Amino acid sequence: MIKFICYPKCTTCQKALRWLDDNKVEYELRDIKENIISNQIGRSATSVCANIAESKYGHSRADFIVKLEIALKEASETGKWLEMLYKTDYIDETKYKNINKICSTIRILLISSIRTVKQNAK
Numbered sequence: 001m002i003k004f005i006c007y008p009k010c011t012t013c014q015k016a017l018r019w020l021d022d023n024k025v026e027y028e029l030r031d032i033k034e035n036i037i038s039n040q041i042g043r044s045a046t047s048v049c050a051n052i053a054e055s056k057y058g059h060s061r062a063d064f065i066v067k068l069e070i071a072l073k074e075a076s077e078t079g080k081w082l083e084m085l086y087k088t089d090y091i092d093e094t095k096y097k098n099i100n101k102i103c104s105t106i107r108i109l110l111i112s113s114i115r116t117v118k119q120n121a122k
Contacts (some may be wrong), residue, residue: 001026037090041081047074048106065117072110079103 004020004027006013020027048071055067082103086096 001028003028003030005030005032007032031090037081037085037088041078041085044074044077044081047071048078052110061117061121065114068110068114068117072107072114075103075107075110079107 002025004017006017006029008014008031017029051067051071051074055064055071058064058067079100082091082096082100085091086093091099
């Protein structure tokens with residue numbers, strides 16, 4: 001089985017799909033938009049994890065804060081990409097709410113950590 005990544009409105013993609021169907025070639029159809037959004041979620045979500053891990057070995061308190069702030073921005077971006085997956089019907093409402101709750105919790109924890117470190121620096 002092949003993985004066929006296409007844009008549904010593309011006439012060339014439509015012709016290729018007809019050819020695959022006519023020749024009884026098995027394929028898994030993936031919309032290119034889904035791949036773009038999924039890849040972006042993968043990048044931003046792994047960046048959250050990487051920046052939190054890096055913050056543990058910050059050179060200074062300021063460096064520690066910067067890493068957590070970057071992780072917060074990436075968590076926010078992940079939430080936006082997740083919302084786009086939901087709004088384009090690639091994930092259902094239940095899955096969106098469950099994953100978004102986790103993403104929101106991570107953002108809340110990061111905000112709280114950043115505030116605590118900044119307050120303790122005074």
